[in-house]
Amino acid sequence: MSFARTFRTATTVSRTLAARPSLPLRTALRTTAPIQTRTMASSTNFLEAIKKRRTYYAISNKSNISDERIQEIVKEIVLHVPSSFNSQSSRIVVLFKAEHEKLWDIASEVLKPIVPEQQWATTEKKLSSFKAGYGTVLFFEDQVPVRELQKNFPLYQESFPVWSEHSSGMVQFATWTALEQEGFGASLQHYNPLIDQKVKATWNIPETWNLIAEMPFGVPAGTPGDKSFKPIEERVKFYGA
Numbered sequence: 001m002s003f004a005r006t007f008r009t010a011t012t013v014s015r016t017l018a019a020r021p022s023l024p025l026r027t028a029l030r031t032t033a034p035i036q037t038r039t040m041a042s043s044t045n046f047l048e049a050i051k052k053r054r055t056y057y058a059i060s061n062k063s064n065i066s067d068e069r070i071q072e073i074v075k076e077i078v079l080h081v082p083s084s085f086n087s088q089s090s091r092i093v094v095l096f097k098a099e100h101e102k103l104w105d106i107a108s109e110v111l112k113p114i115v116p117e118q119q120w121a122t123t124e125k126k127l128s129s130f131k132a133g134y135g136t137v138l139f140f141e142d143q144v145p146v147r148e149l150q151k152n153f154p155l156y157q158e159s160f161p162v163w164s165e166h167s168s169g170m171v172q173f174a175t176w177t178a179l180e181q182e183g184f185g186a187s188l189q190h191y192n193p194l195i196d197q198k199v200k201a202t203w204n205i206p207e208t209w210n211l212i213a214e215m216p217f218g219v220p221a222g223t224p225g226d227k228s229f230k231p232i233e234e235r236v237k238f239y240g241a
Contacts (some may be wrong), residue, residue: 003180004087008148009187016031017071030034046143047197049177049180049181050177052180052181053173053176053177053180054075054180054185054187054224054227055186055187055188055224055225056186056187056220056222056224057126057129057187057222058129058185058220058222058223059130059132059133059134059184059185059186059216059217059218059219059220059221060132060133060134060218060219060220060221061097061128061132061133061218062218062219063134063184063218063219064182064183064184064219064232065137065182065183067096069182070094070096070135070179070182071094073175073178073179073182074092074094074137074175077092077171077174077175077178078090078091078171080094081167081170081171081174082167082170083163083164083167084149084152084160084163084164084166084167085149085160087145087146087149087163087167088145089141089142089143089145089146089164089165089167089168090139090140090141090142090168090171091139091140091141091142091146091209092137092138092139092171092175093137093138093139093140093199093203093205094135094136094137094138095135095136095137095138095203096135097134097135099203100131100133100134100135100136100216101131102202103136103138103195103199103214104127104128104130104131104136104216105131106195106198106199106202107127107130107191107194107195108124108127109198110195110198111123111127111191111194112124114194130187130189130214131216131219132218133216133218134184134217134218134219135216135217135218136214136215136216136217137175137179137214137215137217138199138211138213138214139168139171139172139175139211139212139213139214139215139216140205140209140210140211140212141164141165141167141209141210141212142166142206142209143208143209143210144208146160146161146164147236153210160203165212168212168213172188172212172213172215175215176188176215179215179217183219184217184218184219185217185218185219185220185221185224186215186216186217187215187216188213188215189213189214189215189216190213190214191214192210192211192212192213192214193211196210196211198233199211202205
């Protein structure tokens with residue numbers, strides 16, 4: 001920076017402080033809008049979206065948005081949700097309409113021979129409620145990048161599979177919350193590993209992709225159940241505040 005430019009900058013700061021002597025120097029040098037107010041507004045919207053996310057078992061085969069918009073949402077989530085060591089191991093498959101129904105037919109075919117006869121009616125009803133939806137998001141974790149990290153960083157090799165599932169959990173949560181912001185209801189299911197092989201064969205899924213969870217979604221056809229909370233004091237602690 002030239003001497004003249006430095007002098008002009010110093011003069012400007014000096015005049016600002018002279019006009020407002022109680023103004024901290026770091027604030028005087030800022031030219032942006034108040035960060036605290038903007039942050040509070042942004043976090044409030046985010047927290048409201050989290051609160052709105054609920055488990056919906058009763059869903060319909062209707063959608064309020066286009067399939068293209070759903071695809072855009074999922075792509076943005078997969079791109080921007082963090083992963084350990086930037087492994088980017090999360091994989092998603094979205095099934096719409098008839099393909100979605102096929103998944104729950106597979107689940108029914110796999111489960112019927114192994115579910116006790118006296119329990120089948122309940123299981124069948126549950127599977128039918130998922131099939132009644134508009135689509136299903138399948139969440140996978142690719143083991144190739146996980147194994148590469150285990151090889152390159154042997155000190156943490158036992159932790160990488162766990163951290164991979166942490167990333168998957170964030171992708172699941174972000175997808176769930178985003179879908180419900182668009183007017184969908186959704187729930188998180190775990191019929192893996194029972195359905196894994198048929199799913200991979202039906203949709204040509206790589207063997208290295210481990211199925212983690214299934215999320216059927218659709219416009220709500222009912223209301224979510226009551227939600228209870230344990231005392232927050234038992235779950236959160238603060239120190240130094």
